[in-house]
Amino acid sequence: MTVIAVLGLGEAGGRFAADLVAAGATVRGYDPRVAAPQGVHQGKTGAEACAGADLVLSVNSAADALDALEQGLPGCAPGTVWAELNTAAPAVKEAAERIAGARAVVADVAIMAPVPPKGLGTAMTASGPGGRRFADLLGPFGTPIEVLDGPVGLAATRxxxxxxxxxxxxxxxxxxxxxxxxxxxxxxxxxxxxxxxxxxxxxxxxxxxxxxxxxxxxxxxxxxxxxxxxxxxxxxxxxxxxxxxxxxxxxx
Known part of the structure; x- marks a missing residue:
């Protein structure tokens, strides 16, 4: 069973987490300000939420993106896909890739429409070394994902x-x-x-x-x-x- 961690449980992250639970995924979440939706295993820290996850969805503000990464990264096993869904400048996505190093494979993910109407059905675009793996892990849950052949930052630029x-x-x-x-x-x-x-x-x-x-x-x-x-x-x-x-x- 796919294990997915969601860091940031606001409007978008909370909806993704709830939809993933309904779709049968094991979901772990962390947000210092928002309680996890029903069925989501709430971690006490970002690292705890990321422990054992195949995929991490970082759904925070651009200002919090790198902080969320640094908090969650210690819980990631090498090869974990870290999906940067934050609406941030390409430079932030590139910094995330540098910080992750060999600990996680970063996917630059752009959410291409408002989340609330469709939840996991919201179109996304992904690039970077983790882009294809991100699509392989999340796509089966009904998310339409366009994978771009290019580096981290390309999806954010679009x-x-x-x-x-x-x-x-x-x-x-x-x-x-x-x-x-x-x-x-x-x-x-x-x-x-x-x-x-x-x-x-x-x-x-x-x-x-x-x-x-x-x-x-x-x-x-x-x-x-x-x-x-x-x-x-x-x-x-x-x-x-x-x-x-x-x-x-x-x-x-």
Missing amino acids: KLLRSVFYKGLAAAAIEALEAAEAAGLRDWLAGNIAAELIKADAATLDRLVTGSRTHAVRRGHEMQAAADLLDGLGVPARVARASRDWLKDLEA
Whole structure:
């Protein structure tokens, strides 16, 4: 029977641990702040939770990733797969590989969608020396895993590049809607944004990029005017000014 340790039992880690128990795995968990879900054997320390595990899922914040590794590593037998699921920069994943040394085989794992809707069914991408073994161990429990042929840090790079777009898009929507609320136009703008998202297609990206380069000067002035509008409405124009600055850089 596969033994899996889960370090970090918050929203994502707790859901993974509970799903693994339901799927028949032996699960050991550790989190200094959160009690383990039912059926998870709670360790008193990270090392105790990792003892005897074939696979360790480190599901912590980026700031806690290396600390969790140092706490759990003494409990790992050589060859244990240490899966870094933390949303951290590639440099953090690379540091984890150096710290693990010969004690564990590190897999850089990027969780590619929010966890709560699907739990173990959430898509993941893995790279590094432990990537394939990670997929072999976790895949049978229903997790769709794309294994990249590349080093630790490659999966994190893909995840964070997507984050620049998706989180940036979310920030732009929030800023625009906050301003629209202040102007008494939230319903109108929300409908406009929804309509644009619905009609987007494969050519939309090219139009966005090409149009910005072609009309950088005019659009830069437009975004300065938008920032001025937001100032008048009392809404921080963070995205508007960042857009203005990018357009300035794109001027021919």
